[in-house]
Structure formats: C-alpha cells, structure tokens
Amino acid sequence: MAERPSRRIVKELWQSGPGKAGLILLALLAVTSLVVIVSYPRNFGTGYWANPGYWADNPKSAPPAWTNALTREKRPRHLVIDIDEPAVSESTGRAFRRVYSEKSVFDADFPPTFVSFSVSNLQYSRRPPVLTVFLIRPDGGEVTLARRVASGPRQGEEVPYVRYADEPLRESVGADDRVLDSLSRIHGVDRQSMSASLEAALFGISTDEGGFGMLRGEYTLQLEALFQDEDDSLGSVRFVLGGSVYGVMGTDALGRDLALGLLYGLPVALLIGVATSTVSTLLGMFLGMTSGYSGGWIDLSIQRAADIVANIPVLPLLIFLVFIGGSKLWLILLVLVAFSWPGLTIMVRTMVLQLKTGLEVESAKALGASSFRIVFRHILPHAASYVLAQLVFFAPSAILAEAGLSFLGLGDPSIPTWGQILEYGFRTGAVFLGYWWWVVPPGLFIVLTAVTFMFLALGLEPVVDPRLRGRRSWHF
Amino acid sequence: MQVVKRLLVKGLTMLAVLLIVQFLVVITLGATGYSDRMLEAVISEELRAIRPSLAETIRDPERLEEALTARRDELVALYGLDRAWHTRLPGMVFRVFTLDLGEAHTLRSSSGSNRVADIVGERIPKSMLLLTTSMIVTAAIGLAIGARLSSRAGTVLDRVVSSFSAVSYALPTWWVGILLILFFSFRLGILPSGGMYSAPPPDGSFLRFLDLLYHALLPVFTLVLAGIGPYIYVVRTISVNIAQADHVTVARAKGLSDSLVSRRHILRVAAPPIVTGLVMGFAGTLGGSILVETVFNWQGMGRLYYEAIAGTPDEMVIVALTFVYTLIYVVARMILEVLYVLLDPRVRYG
Numbered sequence: 001m002a003e004r005p006s007r008r009i010v011k012e013l014w015q016s017g018p019g020k021a022g023l024i025l026l027a028l029l030a031v032t033s034l035v036v037i038v039s040y041p042r043n044f045g046t047g048y049w050a051n052p053g054y055w056a057d058n059p060k061s062a063p064p065a066w067t068n069a070l071t072r073e074k075r076p077r078h079l080v081i082d083i084d085e086p087a088v089s090e091s092t093g094r095a096f097r098r099v100y101s102e103k104s105v106f107d108a109d110f111p112p113t114f115v116s117f118s119v120s121n122l123q124y125s126r127r128p129p130v131l132t133v134f135l136i137r138p139d140g141g142e143v144t145l146a147r148r149v150a151s152g153p154r155q156g157e158e159v160p161y162v163r164y165a166d167e168p169l170r171e172s173v174g175a176d177d178r179v180l181d182s183l184s185r186i187h188g189v190d191r192q193s194m195s196a197s198l199e200a201a202l203f204g205i206s207t208d209e210g211g212f213g214m215l216r217g218e219y220t221l222q223l224e225a226l227f228q229d230e231d232d233s234l235g236s237v238r239f240v241l242g243g244s245v246y247g248v249m250g251t252d253a254l255g256r257d258l259a260l261g262l263l264y265g266l267p268v269a270l271l272i273g274v275a276t277s278t279v280s281t282l283l284g285m286f287l288g289m290t291s292g293y294s295g296g297w298i299d300l301s302i303q304r305a306a307d308i309v310a311n312i313p314v315l316p317l318l319i320f321l322v323f324i325g326g327s328k329l330w331l332i333l334l335v336l337v338a339f340s341w342p343g344l345t346i347m348v349r350t351m352v353l354q355l356k357t358g359l360e361v362e363s364a365k366a367l368g369a370s371s372f373r374i375v376f377r378h379i380l381p382h383a384a385s386y387v388l389a390q391l392v393f394f395a396p397s398a399i400l401a402e403a404g405l406s407f408l409g410l411g412d413p414s415i416p417t418w419g420q421i422l423e424y425g426f427r428t429g430a431v432f433l434g435y436w437w438w439v440v441p442p443g444l445f446i447v448l449t450a451v452t453f454m455f456l457a458l459g460l461e462p463v464v465d466p467r468l469r470g471r472r473s474w475h476f
Numbered sequence: 477m478q479v480v481k482r483l484l485v486k487g488l489t490m491l492a493v494l495l496i497v498q499f500l501v502v503i504t505l506g507a508t509g510y511s512d513r514m515l516e517a518v519i520s521e522e523l524r525a526i527r528p529s530l531a532e533t534i535r536d537p538e539r540l541e542e543a544l545t546a547r548r549d550e551l552v553a554l555y556g557l558d559r560a561w562h563t564r565l566p567g568m569v570f571r572v573f574t575l576d577l578g579e580a581h582t583l584r585s586s587s588g589s590n591r592v593a594d595i596v597g598e599r600i601p602k603s604m605l606l607l608t609t610s611m612i613v614t615a616a617i618g619l620a621i622g623a624r625l626s627s628r629a630g631t632v633l634d635r636v637v638s639s640f641s642a643v644s645y646a647l648p649t650w651w652v653g654i655l656l657i658l659f660f661s662f663r664l665g666i667l668p669s670g671g672m673y674s675a676p677p678p679d680g681s682f683l684r685f686l687d688l689l690y691h692a693l694l695p696v697f698t699l700v701l702a703g704i705g706p707y708i709y710v711v712r713t714i715s716v717n718i719a720q721a722d723h724v725t726v727a728r729a730k731g732l733s734d735s736l737v738s739r740r741h742i743l744r745v746a747a748p749p750i751v752t753g754l755v756m757g758f759a760g761t762l763g764g765s766i767l768v769e770t771v772f773n774w775q776g777m778g779r780l781y782y783e784a785i786a787g788t789p790d791e792m793v794i795v796a797l798t799f800v801y802t803l804i805y806v807v808a809r810m811i812l813e814v815l816y817v818l819l820d821p822r823v824r825y826g
Contacts, residue, residue: 312493
C-alpha cells in the first residue's frame with residue numbers, strides 16, 4: 001500500500017460530485033461550530049437561552065429585519081441605545097444635573113411596539129436622586145415618559161448606597177397620567193383616544209380621521225438625573241424602541257434571538273451525530289469481529305442479540321426510556337447507541353467469516369501471527385471502508401432522532417437544539433400563526449447537517465458497496 | 477418444512493423482541509421506583525373508596541383507622557409492595573401485557589374514562605388508519621414509479637428521483653408536515669391544519685367519512701413523501717438488476733409486450749426483495765407516524781404520547797403506548813414475513 005487508506009478515501013470522495021459537496025459542507029459546518037464553541041459563553045443554555053429575563057428587551061415573535069425589503073410598508077427596526085456618559089453634567093446650585101441623551105431617526109410606517117428604559121449601578125450618599133425620562137419629538141414636543149426616585153437608605157446600610165447593581169431598573173413606558181397629559185397637550189386630543197395606542201401617539205401626529213399618522217424625523221431620548229452630591233453617579237442608561245422586525249433570523253415568543261439559538265444548535269447537532277455514530281460503529285465493529293472470529297456460542301448469542309435488537313422499534317422505547325430517565329443529552333445518545341449497532345455487527349461478521357478462510361489470514365497464521373495481530377492487520381483494513389460508510393450513515397439518523405425526541409418535549413433543557421426550538425414554536429402555535437422564520441430555519445439546518453452526511457455517504461458508495469444504501473433501521 | 481421453520485424462527489425472534497421490550501420497561505420502572513409509586517397510588521385509591529362504607533359500620537374513629545391500616549397492609553401484601561421490586565417483575569409484565577395499568581392522572585378517553593386501557597384502546601384504530609393508509613399508498617406509488625423508472629435507468633428523471641430518494645433520508649418527516657401546514661393551511665387556506673374532523677362534524681356517515689378523508693390528506697401525504705424516496709429506489713434498483721437477467725431477455729425475444737414483461741417477469745421476481753424493502757421502512761414509518769400525528773393533532777396514539785409528556789406527565793399511559801407500539805410493530809413484521817413466504821417460492825421449496 002503506497003498511500004495511506006484515509007488519504008485514498010478522501011481523494012476518492014473529492015472526485016465524486018456528492019462526495020465533494022459533502023466534504024465542503026462538512027468543512028463549513030465544522031468551522032462554524034468552532035467559531036460558536038469559542039465565542040459562546042459556557043453556560044449559554046442555562047444562563048442565557050433558558051433565562052427569559054435576558055431577552056426581555058427584545059420584541060416577541062418578530063420576523064427578520066430583512067423582510068422589510070419584501071414589504072411595501074416599513075416596520076420599525078429594533079433599536080437599543082446604551083449610554084454610559086452624560087451629555088450634560090452641571091451644577092444647578094442646589095443639585096447636580098446630568099443628562100444622558102441620544103438622538104435617533106425614526107422613519108418607519110408603524111410605531112415601535114414598546115418603549116422602555118433601564119438604569120443600572122446607581123450610587124448616592126445622602127438623598128436618593130430623581131430620574132426623569134423624556135422623549136423630544138421632531139416637532140419640538142416634549143413628553144415626560146417617567147419619573148422615578150430610587151429607594152432610600154435601608155436600616156443599617158452603609159454609604160455609598162448602591163441601587164440596581166445586580167438587577168437593573170427596567171421599565172416599559174405605560175399610559176400613565178403624566179405621559180397622557182403631555183401627549184394631549186401636543187396633539188390637542190383627549191386622553192381617552194390615546195391610551196389605546198400610546199406608541200402611535202408618541203411617534204405620530206393626529207389625523208383628521210381620529211387615528212395617528214407617523215411623524216418621521218429625529219427623536220431625542222433623554223434621561224435627566226438630579227443628584228444631591230457631586231460624587232453620586234449612574235452606571236449606564238439604556239433606551240429600547242421595540243421593533244416589529246429583528247436581526248437576521250427574527251425572534252421567538254420570548255424575544256430570543258433565533259440566530260443565536262440556531263448557531264448554537266450546530267455544534268450540538270454535530271456532536272450528537274458524530275458521537276453516536278462513532279461509538280455505535282466501534283461497538284458494532286467490535287461485536288461483529290468478536291462474533292465472526294470467535295465463533296461458537298459467543299457468535300450465536302451475539303447474532304441472536306443482534307437479530308432482536310435490530311427488530312426493536314426504536315422511537316417508542318426511546319421515548320419511554322428518556323421520559324423515565326430524565327431529559328439528558330447523554331442518556332439520549334446512550335439509548336441511540338444501544339440500538340444502532342446490529343446492522344454493522346451482522347455485516348462485519350459476514351466479512352470476517354469470508355476473510356478468515358482466505359489466503360491472507362492463513363499465511364499470517366502460518367507465520368505465527370497472534371489473533372490480535374490478524375484481526376487488526378489482516379481483517380480490519382479490509383472492512384475499514386464499510387465501517388467508514390456506516391459511520392457516516394449513522395450520523396444523520398442520530399441527529400434526526402434527537403430532533404424528533406426534542407420535538408415531543410423530551411429534549412435536554414440545558415442544551416438548546418434545533419428540535420427544541422421547533423418544539424417551542426409548535427407548542428406556542430407559531431406554525432398556525434404563520435411564523436415561518438421560527439419553524440422553517442431550524443428544520444433547514446437539520447436537513448443541511450443531515451444532507452452533509454448523506455452526501456459523504458453517497459460519495460463513499462463507489463468506495464464501498466452500493467447495496468449499503470437503504471440499510472437503516474430507524475428514520476423518523 | 478422450510479416455511480414452518482423460517483416462520484417459527486421469525487416468530488420466536490419477534491416474541492423475544494416483545495418480551496425484551498417488556499422487561500426493559502418494567503425493569504426501568506422498578507429500578508427508578510416508578511412501579512412502587514404507581515402501586516401506592518392504586519392502594520390509596522382503593523382505601524379512599526372503602527373508607528365511607530367502613531365509616532358507616534365502625535363508629536369509633538380509632539377503630540376505623542385501625543381497620544383501614546389492616547386493609548392497607550393486606551393490599552400491600554397483595555400487590556407485593558412489601559417485597560423488593562424485582563420479585564414483582566413477572567406480575568408487572570403481565571399487567572403491561574393486559575394493559576392493566578390503573579388510572580391516568582389527567583388524560584381522559586372521549587367517553588370520560590380515566591383508565592389507561594380505555595384511553596389507549598380508543599386511539600389504536602385511529603393510528604392504524606393513518607399507518608395502513610400511508611403504507612398502502614407508499615407501496616402502490618413506489619411500485620408504479622419504481623417500475624417505470626427501471627426502464628428509464630440512467631435518464632435525467634432517474635437521476636433526479638434517485639437523488640431525491642437520498643435526500644429524503646435527511647428530511648425529518650414531522651418538519652415536512654409543518655412546512656405543508658404552513659403552505660396549504662396557513663398560506664393557501666385550502667386544507668385543515670390538524671384534527672380528524674371539522675368542528676362540528678358534518679351529519680351522515682358518508683359526509684363524516686369525506687370529512688375524515690379531507691383531514692387525513694396532509695398527514696398521509698407527509699408520511700408518503702417521507703417514506704417513498706427510498707422505496708422507489710429499492711424497487712428501481714432491484715428491477716434494473718432483474719431486467720438484465722436471461723429469462724427477461726427470453727421473454728422479450730418471444731415478443732411479449734413491455735407491460736407483460738414488466739409485470740410477470742420483472743416485478744414478480746422482484747416482489748420478495750421489495751417486501752424486504754417495505755419491512756426495512758416500516759420501523760421508520762411507525763416512528764414517523766408518532767411525530768406526524770403530533771404535528772397534525774391526529775387523535776391517535778402518537779399524539780397521545782405528546783399529550784402524556786406535556787403538562788402533567790402520565791407515565792402509565794407512556795408505558796401502555798410503548799407496549800402497544802411494539803406489539804403493532806411485531807404483528808406487522810410477522811404479516812410481512814408471511815407475505816414474503818407467500819411471494820417467494822424458493823423459501824417453500826428450498
């Protein structure tokens with residue numbers, strides 16, 4: 001053998017159309033997975049994805065931002081404004097006034113879905129500061145959105161008093177008296193007509209028909225803090241104008257950025273596919289070798305066991321075991337491995353039986369080679385390409401099985417997967433409300449990953465045996 | 477003799493499958509303490525039921541408690557709760573076999589019964605309807621297209637269908653169902669998004685049947701779409717191989733028509749391996765139907781899985797479903813096995 005078999009196989013794969021496509025796709029998926037693994041926080045599943053508070057500022061069930069290009073009317077983008085430094089910092093004689101403000105152009109055909117602000121890391125030493133939030137409209141109208149006073153010192157608390165350090169003060173602007181008063185001054189209409197469409201009133205001008213038309217232009221969002229002492233401070237201020245479109249992939253009903261969840265699903269899916277197929281292939285190969293080489297009652301019992309396991313309908317049992325044992329990813333993988341070895345075992349055994357009586361093994365035996373050496377040097381290399389094909393073949397089944405199980409609500413809650421995103425979408429009715437951006441992409445990702453392995457398997461066909469195709473016991 | 481032996485071996489394997497699944501289920505239930513909790517629930521239920529009648533005869537509250545405790549001990553001994561869980565295994569297996577699994581927590585059958593056997597029992601025909609319909613449609617269409625393709629092997633159409641069959645391995649059946657709902661039900665609004673009947677269902681049995689058919693269209697289509705690719709491929713590949721055999725050349729030389737050659741000389745010979753192909757796909761269809769029922773709210777056993785997992789978990793319903801699905805699978809495999817023997821004369825005379 002002049003060439004290493006692994007290089008020969010890659011070369012042959014590269015020469016076939018599907019093989020080349022599979023290799024390119026696999027490289028692409030692997031690189032993306034690496035980027036995700038490196039850049040995502042360790043506790044993404046539990047600390048971020050499963051934590052609704054983290055996504056509170058995002059619009060709920062919003063389609064991707066690029067869908068604006070497809071519609072005539074422009075829906076507002078999601079706007080988050082973070083301000084760390086005050087624009088104005090001055091002494092008014094009795095207090096220190098700091099103003100945090102930011103200008104933003106609003107040009108959509110619909111009002112923002114909500115307006116909210118948050119404040120974090122407030123520090124004061126004597127009297128709690130007064131915070132006032134304003135919206136200054138392009139027409140000069142000024143609306144007081146909220147006025148808040150931080151809580152006073154507690155019994156025994158030491159100076160400086162720190163507020164909103166762990167949990168920022170986060171508030172949505174609601175239709176309270178102060179807001180409605182300033183709005184009715186601007187629009188000259190009574191308060192009743194505005195409380196129902198507060199955002200439209202904030203960002204619009206009243207029309208003759210009684211509704212509001214959008215007022216495009218530059219708006220200023222402003223927070224004014226009045227401190228008692230010069231050392232009192234405010235960490236950061238955030239304004240959010242809730243959009244009705246969001247990001248590259250949109251959001252789900254909790255406001256979670258689907259792009260983040262979908263990307264995170266990639267390394268997980270690859271892990272599921274590769275881990276399950278590797279372990280089950282090794283197991284299948286080992287059992288097949290043992291069965292074929294040892295013969296006798298060992299052979300018989302392995303073959304009977306393979307016959308029975310191959311005939312067990314996997315999904316019902318998988319549902320049962322994961323339901324009782326708890327939704328853990330390792331358990332799902334373990335059960336998949338436990339049911340996926342028989343096909344390969346039967347095949348490897350047949351090959352071993354043929355090779356065992358062949359000239360090569362006979363000569364090796366004559367030269368005094370140990371059984372171990374015969375199996376590894378004279379039998380295994382011949383079976384290698386079959387085993388490789390099987391390895392590639394198992395992977396999509398495992399990915400699809402996990403996705404199906406997650407869809408039934410048995411996915412591991414600490415590790416978000418595409419199946420779980422689909423499950424949440426299905427359970428909350430996204431399918432029936434037509435939220436395609438939520439239910440189509442996860443499936444496409446599943447298909448893309450599975451197709452990658454299918455392409456590789458197709459590319460391996462000339463290397464191995466065309467009859468391999470269709471030998472799969474489970475597929476949902 | 478050959479036939480009997482073959483069927484016997486298969487039958488024993490299938491019986492072993494059924495038994496092993498049963499033991500796996502009850503061992504898991506026992507080892508995790510589920511079976512203890514289940515029996516305790518049954519006992520408290522019975523005690524609650526006899527309490528009022530006992531209270532009428534025994535006035536003294538202390539004596540009443542004593543009598544109840546005595547009764548409780550009797551029941552504990554009866555159900556074997558005082559023994560280790562593994563000594564109760566055969567009993568549990570029997571209970572699972574007879575679906576004597578007590579009462580569900582929250583799920584009810586359509587008549588309001590909370591017995592697990594009733595809840596699961598009424599769902600079996602609904603699942604079977606979906607499963608058999610899609611199997612038959614898949615087999616019929618797969619045969620027709622596969623046979624036709626085999627005479628066009630190598631053409632563009634052949635290659636397109638072959639690659640579709642490969643890609644369809646990578647399609648999650650249930651997600652295809654979701655896509656179909658989005659398109660036909662949400663976008664076009666021409667087909668129902670789920671359920672088995674309109675609300676309210678139409679009067680008259682014929683109209684009701686049509687309504688059922690209308691609701692079955694999408695789920696059946698989904699299952700067929702997911703299962704047909706590999707099946708077409710199997711039929712095509714086997715037929716292509718047989719078409720090159722000598723007896724087919726002879727038949728053609730005799731001047732027999734193409735359709736006759738295809739039916740009598742190719743498909744007839746191809747029939748046994750095609751049945752094997754159907755067998756291979758059956759486990760997938762079964763699993764697929766569980767998820768497709770869930771997506772389309774088809775009130776069968778698959779949807780029941782989803783309902784038993786979501787909300788208050790109903791573990792005994794899941795045990796019953798796992799058993800019934802295994803049973804259905806085993807029975808179907810035996811039927812296909814008999815079909816194979818009937819179709820393949822070599823088995824009979826070998």
